Amino acid sequence: MIDLRQLREDPDRFRRGARLKGSDCDIDRLLELDTQKRSYQQDAERLRAEQKSLAKSSGPRMGQLSGQIKSASDADRPALEAELADLRAAPARLKDQIQELEARINEVEPELSAILLTVPQPPDDDVPEGSSADDNVEISRWAPDGWDWDAGFKGSKGFDPQTHLELCERLGLVDFPRGVKMAGSRSYVLTGLGMRLHQAILRYAFDFMVQHNGFTPMSVPVIVREEAMTATGFFPGGRDQAYLVSETARGAGQDLFLTGTGEVGLMGLHQDEILDTARLPLRYVTVSPCFRREAGAAGKDTAGLYRIHQFDKVEQVVICAPDEAESRAWHKKMIGYVEDLLRSLELPYRLLQCCTGDLGAKNADMVDIESWMPGRGELDAGGRPTGDFGETHSASRLYDYQCRRLNMRCREGGETGKGATAFCHSLNNTVAASPRILIPLLEMYQNADGTVTIPEPLRPHMGGIDRIG
RNA sequence: GGAGAGGUGGCAGAGCGGUUGAAUGCGCCGGAUUCGAAAUCCGGUUGGGCCUUCGGGUCCACGGGGGUUCGAAUCCCCCCCUCUCCGCCA
Structure with a gap:
């Protein structure tokens, strides 16, 4: 397998290598998928970071609340439930967005790795050119x-x-x-x-x-x-x-x-x-x-x-x-x-x-x-x-x-x-x-x-x- | 083939829904102490992706993959592997 980072930096080297080896792997498509994937990934990571910090700040309180609700009297319960629902709203929204982005990554991923596996190692410069x-x-x-x-x-x-x-x-x-x-x-x-x-x-x-x-x-x-x-x-x-x-x-x-x-x-x-x-x-x-x-x-x-x-x-x-x-x-x-x-x-x-x-x-x-x-x-x-x-x-x-x-x-x-x-x-x-x-x-x-x-x-x-x- | 048990950092071994990338011990690397060493004390100690103004930021990974959940090492499903007992067998 070639190094994807090297491919990004110098795609021509790999295009040329593929041509010399008579490979028809689609390097342009690979680069395109790679760009897409990284963009989705960055968005998803940003949201996940947010989600994690929310979980850290309000997670323990949520756990506490759901415990209290079980044993709460009928009078107290609505207030507790309201607070819990409130705390849940923000991370729940994030979850949906993250799932959306992950779905997109999952769409791109299989094709990306399939192409990546087929990109040949470029021949060394001192290897004579030839077709067969x-x-x-x-x-x-x-x-x-x-x-x-x-x-x-x-x-x-x-x-x-x-x-x-x-x-x-x-x-x-x-x-x-x-x-x-x-x-x-x-x-x-x-x-x-x-x-x-x-x-x-x-x-x-x-x-x-x-x-x-x-x-x-x-x-x-x-x-x-x-x-x-x-x-x-x-x-x-x-x-x-x-x-x-x-x-x-x-x-x-x-x-x-x-x-x-x-x-x-x-x-x-x-x-x-x-x-x-x-x-x-x-x-x-x-x-x-x-x-x-x-x-x-x-x-x-x-x-x-x-x-x-x-x-x-x-x-x-x-x-x-x-x-x-x-x-x-x-x-x-x-x-x-x-x-x-x-x-x-x-x-x-x-x-x-x-x-x-x-x-x-x-x-x-x-x-x-x-x-x-x-x-x-x-x-x-x-x-x-x-x-x-x-x-x-x-x-x-x-x-x-x-x-x-x-x-x-x-x-x-x-x-x-x-x-x-x-x-x-x-x-x-x-x-x-x-x-x-x-x-x-x-x-x-x-x-x-x-x-x-x-x-x-x-x-x-x-x-x-x-x-x- | 049948019946069980289990897979957590370099190793051993906790955790079994909420600031846990993960207690504790060992090992290892720095530092202190010492003439030096042992002992002791203090600190550190996984790999990878992405972004970066190169200071850093961020995500992923507790056998692998999916799922439930606001949140999973912890719950559910599938797969792989290891071990024990029985059967079979080169």
Whole structure:
């Protein structure tokens, strides 16, 4: 959520930000509602102040009178009742006026907050302008020794690659038909060594963040209330992407939603808390199931393990002090961790600076990491894919946008400290999302004889075996 | 799933219709005392919105939301959460 005060002071900045992100939120309407609301509020407050001072001066007397009236003789009663009625008249009038103003505020409020939630964080100035992922800009790329980008897979390795689909089927790593039988399209069952490899990469990535990079391991809920989805910035925008557990339909008080990323649980941890600045930054890592409806993606990436409804992901988040330089530095570090991981697995990748149009509402900046997937991309003359990059990671920098929604603040001394509070900054990045990461893993590690070598670092997590097939 | 109890400031804990944003205790921060400290005494000690001539003014919040009332922490309704007992269960 953006800061309404900042919006008042510099609406053009937010208008421009919304335009760059392709958002059609109505900022003028928001400003208009805000002005109205504040005006009503000021009037109401003035009247309420008056009401309170009246209540203080005549309240006790009113209480006394109504007590006396009960026990008064018939002769005294009319005089007492008259005095009471007199005392009541002024505050009663005020009450009506206040209620009138409150009714107006209540009319304005829902629309105001609805729009406010949709105003995107303006992209940073150094984020390139663009309307879609096509305008993203490559920053750098890396590949292990022996890989030639121009020659591609065949040129580098000397044989035609099979796609991960072919490998999975031939080596018995995934059972798609049975997944679909149980759960419909975009569902799958990892089988045998496929499941083992999946577990191995998750475990490797998780340990990597905990043991080498000092992140605190956490388990988090993946079935949460709507409030958690809104507070972390996924709702209202991403409502269509989340599965709904409709508990109210069976009489319960609340519906729940399945989270699409561990970020929801990790960021929700400290909602409504005042963190001690001395304890920042907080660095958390989790591994969790992720659920995505993939609404609007019908027909896209329908085959294989690329776009699926359920997967597991190791996710990292950092909550740091509200300092732009620090927040930018963490962004670089968090990307660096993933580069280290991919390099240790010898997977070719590139960093992609996302353009304004591809950022999403929450982000001031986003860098995607794409791994090379030989089984994707255009087909050659022989009908074989020529390979392409596929997104495997996404590193976001959010400033205080998310923490403002979460009401997550910091100050010296934390909850019991003194002085002004400030909203923290937050960042998040994938560490490894599987089974999608299995695509480059299987495709890049396949051998001419149809077997797949297990990457060295994963072998300890697979009982020491070094190849599949 | 059934039956009860309860949610008040950093914590503990009063208040159960009227100058109560909230007694008291603990904790914490100043000051006094002291060579210094403990003890003692005095003072202070929530978060947020709006307005501001930047001195300050004002409103909201006692789990959340609605209602009754001239006035609600106190009464009513809905929801959330916690605890105890029983049942079920990974």
